[in-house]
Amino acid sequence: MGSMMSRITQLELKVQYYAKEIIDKDKKISILEEKVKLLNRLKENPDSETEKVKELELKCESLLEQIKDMEDFLADYGMMWVGSAEDTAASGNVGDVYDELAEETDVWRPGTSLVGQTSSLHIDFDKIIKSIRELNVLAGEGEKKIQHTVNGARLRAQEPIPLTLYANGIFMFNGPFRSYQEPETQQCIRDLSDGYFPSELQKRYPDGIPFQISDKRDTVFKDARTDREFFPGTGHLLGGESKPSRLVPSNLDKSTSTNLEVNVTTSSDGKKLYESTQPPRPQLSVDQFLNKLPSSVLRDGKVIDVRSSVADSFKGDTSKVGVTVIETPIVQEIKDRLSSPRGTNRPLSATCSITTLRIKSESGDHTYIMKMRSNDTIADVRKHIDAQRKSQSSYDVVTTYPNKVLSDETATLEQCGLIPNAALLLRSRKK
Numbered sequence: 286m287g288s289m290m291s292r293i294t295q296l297e298l299k300v301q302y303y304a305k306e307i308i309d310k311d312k313k314i315s316i317l318e319e320k321v322k323l324l325n326r327l328k329e330n331p332d333s334e335t336e337k338v339k340e341l342e343l344k345c346e347s348l349l350e351q352i353k354d355m356e357d358f359l360a361d362y363g364m365m366w367v368g369s370a371e372d373t374a375a376s377g378n379v380g381d382v383y384d385e386l387a388e389e390t391d392v393w394r395p396g397t398s399l400v401g402q403t404s405s406l407h408i409d410f411d412k413i414i415k416s417i418r419e420l421n422v423l424a425g426e427g428e429k430k431i432q433h434t435v436n437g438a439r440l441r442a443q444e445p446i447p448l449t450l451y452a453n454g455i456f457m458f459n460g461p462f463r464s465y466q467e468p469e470t471q472q473c474i475r476d477l478s479d480g481y482f483p484s485e486l487q488k489r490y491p492d493g494i495p496f497q498i499s500d501k502r503d504t505v506f507k508d509a510r511t512d513r514e515f516f517p518g519t520g521h522l523l524g525g526e527s528k529p530s531r532l533v534p535s536n537l538d539k540s541t542s543t544n545l546e547v548n549v550t551t552s553s554d555g556k557k558l559y560e561s562t563q564p565p566r567p568q569l570s571v572d573q574f575l576n577k578l579p580s581s582v583l584r585d586g587k588v589i590d591v592r593s594s595v596a597d598s599f600k601g602d603t604s605k606v607g608v609t610v611i612e613t614p615i616v617q618e619i620k621d622r623l624s625s626p627r628g629t630n631r632p633l634s635a636t637c638s639i640t641t642l643r644i645k646s647e648s649g650d651h652t653y654i655m656k657m658r659s660n661d662t663i664a665d666v667r668k669h670i671d672a673q674r675k676s677q678s679s680y681d682v683v684t685t686y687p688n689k690v691l692s693d694e695t696a697t698l699e700q701c702g703l704i705p706n707a708a709l710l711l712r713s714r715k716k
Contacts, residue, residue, distance in 0.1 A: 347467070395530065406471050409478065410450060410502045416480045417448070417496050424482075424493035437686040446486075446499040449565045451506045452558055456565050464507045484579060502557045571596070588641065588654050611669050613656040615639055640698055641706040647713045659704045664694040670711070679714045
């Protein structure tokens with residue numbers, strides 16, 4: 286029985302094998318039949334096939350002409366088409382192709398500079414400074430423009446861009462240092478020399494902006510970033526190849542970054558050049574410095590006007606200006622609450638909002654600062670002001686912007702829109 290089962294198994298396998306062969310032969314027969322049909326059609330209509338062949342030949346010639354035009358275009362820029370990835374894989378090592386091309390012509394490699402080796406940059410500082418001054422006039426140097434603020438609007442001069450010219454580069458804005466070897470810096474210098482606004486700033490300042498020029502043509506700036514020492518050796522490819530690759534840039538290939546010729550024309554030729562490692566620091570105006578300070582601070586329950594006191598010290602005359610912080614009931618409650626230790630019966634915090642008022646006197650030489658509740662009235666404000674004033678002249682309380690006389694003394698500060706803080710003026714009543 287065992288031998289009979291093994292024979293039956295072998296016969297079944299042979300049947301499956303021959304069945305597959307029959308299927309394959311049927312496919313081959315069908316393919317051959319299609320070819321026979323095509324051959325018969327060709328014999329019946331030979332002219333149609335010749336027309337197709339001619340059409341393909343014309344397309345081939347057109348493509349060859351386009352390829353030739355592309356090769357000529359690439360040759361104008363010192364480049365050459367080396368084929369697709371499949372072509373290069375079939376032809377051999379890509380590095381060998383670049384090696385052969387580099388021996389015949391100057392071919393760009395990844396990592397090399399885009400600036401040509403034969404290009405030169407001529408820098409005339411006198412011409413650049415003259416062009417910048419003309420550009421500043423066109424950009425409206427010294428003109429004041431309307432600037433919208435919280436309390437309204439004011440006229441303010443446009444802040445210029447600080448630009449420092451060194452013998453070996455420039456500083457724009459607050460840095461970093463830009464060498465004349467960089468393509469972007471060269472384009473900026475060319476634009477300024479030709480009397481044009483730098484193209485890199487046109488999108489940010491479409492109407493132009495003045496420059497604050499600083500001439501340091503007799504100083505060479507030493508950038509700390511370029512003084513770092515890098516690995517001076519030669520890199521090796523994996524596999525023991527010691528020849529530098531044409532695809533991977535080498536650290537020793539410095540010809541493309543140092544061969545640029547930079548000619549400098551100054552009015553102080555022949556003088557000694559100085560070296561500096563300290564970047565230029567922009568000088569702030571008085572208004573810029575005051576804007577960086579806090580408007581007021583709270584110390585020991587008192588509001589201290591920081592900006593006004595510092596501005597007075599710059600002016601050098603503080604005898605006519607004074608600030609009085611008025612002690613109101615809400616300020617006394619805040620002091621008591623802060624001075625009471627934890628765990629004791631501390632006064633409850635105010636359930637209503639608090640507003641800070643800055644009130645200038647009629648002559649503008651004195652300022653009253655007070656904290657009030659939002660439900661306090663204009664009469665309460667006048668009462669605290671009268672307690673501090675020596676003269677008993679009549680006056681009106683006026684808002685700054687828009688100018689409105691607060692004549693209703695029963696109106697609360699919240700109803701008058703004087704929360705959470707406001708600036709008011711005292712105006713003498715006309716007799």
